[in-house]
Amino acid sequence: MTPPRVRFAPSPTGQLHVGNARTALFNWLFARRHGGAFILRIEDTDSERSTRAAEAAQIEDLQWLRFAWDEGPDIGGPHGPYRQSDRLARYASLSRDLLARGHAYWCFCSVAELEAERQAALASGQPPKYSGRCRLLDPDESAARVARGETAALRFKVPVNREVVVHDLIRGDVVFHTDVIGDPVIVRSEGLPAYNFAVVADDAGMAITHVIRGEDHLSNTPRQVLLYEAIGASPPLFAHLAMVLGPDHTRLSKRHGATSVADFREHGYLPEALVNYLALLGWSPGEGEEILPVDELVRRFELERVSHSAAVFDPGKLAWMNRHYIRERSASTLVREVWPYLARRGFVGAETTASAAYVEALLPMAAGSVDRLEDVPDRLGFVFDWDASRAAELLAVEPGGAAAVRAFAGAIDGALLTDKEAFRSAAARARERTGLKGRALFHPIRVAMTAAESGPELDLAVPAIDRGAALEAASGVRRIASCAERARVVAERLT
Numbered sequence: 001m002t003p004p005r006v007r008f009a010p011s012p013t014g015q016l017h018v019g020n021a022r023t024a025l026f027n028w029l030f031a032r033r034h035g036g037a038f039i040l041r042i043e044d045t046d047s048e049r050s051t052r053a054a055e056a057a058q059i060e061d062l063q064w065l066r067f068a069w070d071e072g073p074d075i076g077g078p079h080g081p082y083r084q085s086d087r088l089a090r091y092a093s094l095s096r097d098l099l100a101r102g103h104a105y106w107c108f109c110s111v112a113e114l115e116a117e118r119q120a121a122l123a124s125g126q127p128p129k130y131s132g133r134c135r136l137l138d139p140d141e142s143a144a145r146v147a148r149g150e151t152a153a154l155r156f157k158v159p160v161n162r163e164v165v166v167h168d169l170i171r172g173d174v175v176f177h178t179d180v181i182g183d184p185v186i187v188r189s190e191g192l193p194a195y196n197f198a199v200v201a202d203d204a205g206m207a208i209t210h211v212i213r214g215e216d217h218l219s220n221t222p223r224q225v226l227l228y229e230a231i232g233a234s235p236p237l238f239a240h241l242a243m244v245l246g247p248d249h250t251r252l253s254k255r256h257g258a259t260s261v262a263d264f265r266e267h268g269y270l271p272e273a274l275v276n277y278l279a280l281l282g283w284s285p286g287e288g289e290e291i292l293p294v295d296e297l298v299r300r301f302e303l304e305r306v307s308h309s310a311a312v313f314d315p316g317k318l319a320w321m322n323r324h325y326i327r328e329r330s331a332s333t334l335v336r337e338v339w340p341y342l343a344r345r346g347f348v349g350a351e352t353t354a355s356a357a358y359v360e361a362l363l364p365m366a367a368g369s370v371d372r373l374e375d376v377p378d379r380l381g382f383v384f385d386w387d388a389s390r391a392a393e394l395l396a397v398e399p400g401g402a403a404a405v406r407a408f409a410g411a412i413d414g415a416l417l418t419d420k421e422a423f424r425s426a427a428a429r430a431r432e433r434t435g436l437k438g439r440a441l442f443h444p445i446r447v448a449m450t451a452a453e454s455g456p457e458l459d460l461a462v463p464a465i466d467r468g469a470a471l472e473a474a475s476g477v478r479r480i481a482s483c484a485e486r487a488r489v490v491a492e493r494l495t
Contacts, residue, residue, distance in 0.1 A: 135155070323370065392490050
């Protein structure tokens with residue numbers, strides 16, 4: 001295969017949806033699999049809704065997903081510019097050429113007239129399409145009206161009585177008849193290019209070989225094929241991806257929860273997990289595995305394995321996959337990614353050598369048992385956010401609880417239990433003093449130390465608490481009550 005050139009062309013009118021992120025991923029995988037080029041192009045001719053802030057946010061999301069592009073608005077390239085708003089001169093030149101060669105004509109129909117046509121077609125059970133009334137106007141007369149300042153849009157003259165065959169790499173040949181297409185606007189009355197015209201001009205000008213996009217664009221494709229023909233360019237190969245549906249099999253939307261890449265980032269999903277999961281939405285790696293690193297995705301990806309059936313987004317499966325990647329993450333990397341969530345809760349402040357080392361030591365108690373990074377503060381909350389009243393309340397109804405806590409407080413005798421052996425020795429002394437053992441001893445200790453009835457193993461939790469209590473105030477970690485202090489306060493409240 002000749003190295004392909006593919007593109008991802010988002011409109012900067014909002015956040016990057018996971019459905020669009022999957023489209024970007026499939027384009028990127030295809031380019032990398034076949035040694036081709038992945039181009040980022042910004043389709044920003046919707047001047048009322050497009051913003052540079054949305055563009056920057058989408059680029060940031062794509063970079064977070066690690067979809068490096070070979071050409072784009074931020075890095076340039078030989079086929080730029082890569083924003084449609086910077087390519088208006090090219091659109092104007094092509095539209096003038098189409099008009100001069102009789103492939104386009106001026107349309108003076110008002111919005112009200114077009115809407116009346118649309119409603120009439122719907123009422124008669126016909127698909128709405130432009131009637132073509134301005135197609136019959138004398139070109140010289142139309143040009144004179146435009147010269148006088150009359151408002152007009154430019155329409156493409158669709159050939160009559162033609163079949164247009166779209167060769168789709170996923171769906172096979174799809175046939176359209178021009179009788180149901182209608183003449184599309186290619187330049188709006190305010191002078192900006194319409195989508196179907198701009199995308200053809202851009203893909204032809206950037207030598208795009210394959211267009212991989214959502215199936216909602218399939219109905220646009222026959223118009224685009226005819227436009228390629230009119231400007232004298234060969235159309236690319238097309239592959240239209242099936243939709244991504246929610247668990248209820250309706251189109252994925254905000255009512256299903258998080259749907260944008262930014263949402264998943266905010267909740268603490270890792271990019272490797274989201275990329276791995278998105279790759280499996282409508283594509284099969286062929287060997288039954290589900291956990292696949294990105295280099296393996298690249299090695300296996302083929303459009304022939306992409307399904308034409310809709311894919312269902314399963315948040316539970318994504319959470320399972322994210323938990324796997326969290327467990328596999330190196331501790332030093334995970335510290336940086338977890339830090340903002342801990343800081344938001346006030347558990348940590350400035351990142352220092354001491355605070356980073358302390359958080360890294362805490363992570364084994366959380367990394368294997370959370371689905372999202374945002375859940376880590378709750379898992380580690382007993383260290384930083386101990387509630388003496390809650391501990392005493394839970395122990396007040398625990399037979400022998402007060403005795404166990406008092407004995408443990410005496411066994412600690414003010415010392416810091418900073419390792420497993422120190423904790424086990426203190427617990428042994430409490431057992432000797434009370435005769436309690438097993439759950440009768442350790443459950444009250446757990447409740448007193450953590451203000452919770454479940455959590456990490458005590459020989460991990462207790463040393464973690466006291467190592468935090470030993471930190472200096474300037475370490476960047478919130479003050480942590482020591483085990484001795486916790487046992488003493490709870491014992492006093494239970495007396």
